[in-house]
Amino acid sequence: MAELADSAKTGGLSLDQLIGCPECDLLMEKPTISVGEKVICPCCGYELYALHHQVVGRSLALVIAALLFYVPANFLPIMHLNLLGRVSHETVWSGVLSLYRSDMAGLALIVFLCSMAVPLLKLLCQLAVLLTIFTGYFKGYGLWWYRSYHHLKEWGMLEVYLLGILVSIVKLAGMADLGVGSGLICFIGLLVVQILLELIMSPEQIWQALSESS
Secondary structure, three states: OEEOOOHHHOOOOOHHHEEEOOOOOOEEEOOOOOOOOEEEOOOOOOEEEEOOOOHHHHHHHHHHHHHHHHHHHHHOOOEEEEEOOEEEEEOHHHHHHHHHHOOOHHHHHHHHHHHHHHHHHHHHHHHHHHHHHHHOOOHHHHHHHHHHHHHHHHHOOHHHHHHHHHHHHHHHOOOOEEEEOHHHHHHHHHHHHHHHHHHHOOHHHHHHHHHHOO
């Protein structure tokens, strides 16, 4: 674990040699650390960044896994609902269509963007960034894709959608016969893979790799 220099000792350093804490706004000298170490703010204890082993290869594998989960998570049944003899198989996509057909086009658009479109765009941006680093080509575009990914991060709300699904299952359990579909398993898998991807795909290492030959 690396200990950071106090902000009073950063005079005369270039911007590339400085780092600011997003929690307490302390400006510090960026330390030199090895793979497997973390950088911790000495003022508030916030973890600024960490260097991971084989970050590109592991992140690329996770992105591919997430893309494989994406289609079944959104188009396979999340639940099977039997209400008074009427059986329905609900998917994420059918939920969007149901909202649209119920004259709630605005809400349908928000659900579509936050649960389907933005998560897919995030994964495609991450895939493009990792491929540019892995191949060494088009790193200038890689910087743009990675900036786009960071702009999209706040709009992907898979965990909120999953929470809504679980709440619906609990509320409907006493009213109808419910069965969990394979789509829900894939949806949870997609969410777990994306969480692992956020933990492993170190922004510091990605920015550094993109800047080396851009």
